[in-house]
Each structure stands twice: as C-alpha cells, then as structure tokens.
Amino acid sequence: MLKVLKKHHQSLLIAIDEVKETPEIVNLASIYQIMVLKKYSINMMMTGLPKNVSELQNNDVLTFLLRSGRVPLGPLDLFDIKYRYQKAFERGNKEINNTALMKMTKLTRGYAYAFQDLGYHVWQHSTDQVTDESIENSISSFKNDLFRNAYIKIISELSPVDRKFLFIMAHNDKNVVNISDIRKQMGKSSNYISQYRQRLMDSQVIIDAGYGKVAFSLPFMKDFLLEAEELYEIDN
Known part of the structure; x- marks a missing residue:
C-alpha cells in the first residue's frame, strides 16, 4: 500500500487513540520505524494517558519514540x-x-x-x-x-499503592489535602510518596494544589472512591 501511495505522491497518517504498551502497538511502532527508514511517507499520531505514553516510549525496542514530538494536554479551558x-x-x-x-x-x-x-x-x-x-x-x-x-x-488501571494514596485523600475532611498527612498515614518517606504523587498527577487523577498539597482533578472523584470502598468492601 505504501508503494502505491509513494508512486502517487501520497502520504499515510495512522491515528491511534488510547495507546498502551501492547504487543500489537509495539509491533506496529517497529514496522513504522522500518517504513520511515525506507523513505516511505508515513506518519503516526498516538494519544493516551501520560503514564501509558511514557511506558511505550521507554520500551527497550522503541527508544526512537523518545525523539518524537509529545504534546501534553491538560483540562479543557473553563471559559471555553x-x-x-x-x-x-x-x-x-x-x-x-x-x-x-x-x-x-x-x-x-x-x-x-x-x-x-x-x-x-x-x-x-x-x-x-x-x-x-x-x-x-x-x-x-x-x-x-x-x-x-x-x-x-x-481506578482499575492504578496500582494498589496508587489506590491507597487516593483513598486516604478521599477520607480527608478537606478538599485540598496535605502531602504530609498522606505520608504519615502511609508510613513512608517523602521520596516514596513523591513518586506516587507524580504518577497520579501523570494519570490526571490529582493536581498540585499548592506547596505540599494535592486535590482531586476530576469531578466527584472523592464521592466515587468512598462509594466504591463501601460497595466493593475494599480493605485499605
């Protein structure tokens, strides 16, 4: 197909939504690299959660993706x-x-x-x-x-530690939670907590709410966690 497109001076754009590091995606990215090296006019655009994109880019056989353009997308503009x-x-x-x-x-x-x-x-x-x-x-x-x-x-795609972090936030009386409170309840070091704080921010579940503070970024996420904990009898 690429040979035919090249003959007619046409390009191919492959668009993939909700990308993850699956065997199929890894295989496609590898084929894409070969086609680029063969000078075919092919481009690939992928969207996904920052965590999933990072995992794909850091795959041992796909390090070339680290050189690709990456555009972070935040929340929609409220005025818009x-x-x-x-x-x-x-x-x-x-x-x-x-x-x-x-x-x-x-x-x-x-x-x-x-x-x-x-x-x-x-x-x-x-x-x-x-x-x-x-x-x-x-x-x-x-x-x-x-x-x-x-x-x-x-929530199902998060690790048990990620979820514990969120449940502690959900049980806090305040909407803006001090990282120090989370650290005390988890009994872990600042570096350990910072790692999971960043993971959850990359997953766009929480946001930085000021120095040493975090808050839920998604509407009614606190309500969801408290209800899910009771409905599924989650032990934290």
Missing part, C-alpha cells in the same frame, strides 16, 4: 466550556442565565467527558429554559455515567 454551553443552548432555543452556566462549567472541572455528559443530561432535563432545578436533576445521572464509564476503568 462556558462559551460552548451557552452557544449550544442558544442554538437549541433554550434560555440559560449566567448563574446556570457558571454552575455547569464548574461541575465539569475541565474534564472533557464530564463536559459532554453533563451537557447532554441538562439538555434532557430542561424544556425551553435551563434552571437550577434542571442541573440538580441531572447530577445523579451525570455521576453515574462518570463512575460507571470512566472512573471504574481509571
């Missing part, structure tokens, strides 16, 4: 989320005031899936006007979708 909500409801002839827009925007915490899902549920729970009641009636379905479709998967 607010603007997109406003325009979407306006196009649907649904009236929405600034207070409701602000509430919806803050509920997403910049999480792309939350932005999409909350907008859908609020739309379904409103008629010609989006009210505070419309938003409140949407939260139960919104949380269920987050928990079932995203958070269970996210």
Whole structure:
C-alpha cells in the first residue's frame, strides 16, 4: 500500500487513540520505524494517558519514540466550556442565565467527558429554559455515567499503592489535602510518596494544589472512591 501511495505522491497518517504498551502497538511502532527508514511517507499520531505514553516510549525496542514530538494536554479551558454551553443552548432555543452556566462549567472541572455528559443530561432535563432545578436533576445521572464509564476503568488501571494514596485523600475532611498527612498515614518517606504523587498527577487523577498539597482533578472523584470502598468492601 505504501508503494502505491509513494508512486502517487501520497502520504499515510495512522491515528491511534488510547495507546498502551501492547504487543500489537509495539509491533506496529517497529514496522513504522522500518517504513520511515525506507523513505516511505508515513506518519503516526498516538494519544493516551501520560503514564501509558511514557511506558511505550521507554520500551527497550522503541527508544526512537523518545525523539518524537509529545504534546501534553491538560483540562479543557473553563471559559471555553462556558462559551460552548451557552452557544449550544442558544442554538437549541433554550434560555440559560449566567448563574446556570457558571454552575455547569464548574461541575465539569475541565474534564472533557464530564463536559459532554453533563451537557447532554441538562439538555434532557430542561424544556425551553435551563434552571437550577434542571442541573440538580441531572447530577445523579451525570455521576453515574462518570463512575460507571470512566472512573471504574481509571481506578482499575492504578496500582494498589496508587489506590491507597487516593483513598486516604478521599477520607480527608478537606478538599485540598496535605502531602504530609498522606505520608504519615502511609508510613513512608517523602521520596516514596513523591513518586506516587507524580504518577497520579501523570494519570490526571490529582493536581498540585499548592506547596505540599494535592486535590482531586476530576469531578466527584472523592464521592466515587468512598462509594466504591463501601460497595466493593475494599480493605485499605
């Protein structure tokens, strides 16, 4: 196929979402390297969690990927989320005031899936006007979708130590948690805790909330962890 494309002065772009270090991906990346060395016009674009991308780049046979361009993507811009909500409801002839827009925007915490899902549920729970009641009636379905479709998967891919770190955060009375409190409860050194703090930040589950402090980055993650701990009787 590449020979035919080259003959017609065409290029090939391979796009892969949710990339992980699987045998199939490793094999494809190896073939890609060979095709590049043979001067075929082929490019590959992959997206995935930072942790998964790093594992792939550091694979012993794929070190060439370390030279590839890497673009980190953070949360969606809150001003843009607010603007997109406003325009979407306006196009649907649904009236929405600034207070409701602000509430919806803050509920997403910049999480792309939350932005999409909350907008859908609020739309379904409103008629010609989006009210505070419309938003409140949407939260139960919104949380269920987050928990079932995203958070269970996210947590299942973390190590036991990662999860213990998060459960300690969830049981803290404050939304912003001191790293020193986590270190004391885990009984580990600062270097040990810093390693897992960085891992969870790379997985975009927590964020730096100031010197020596962290917070959950995803909406209702604390609620999810506490409910999951009780439902599945997780022993920490």
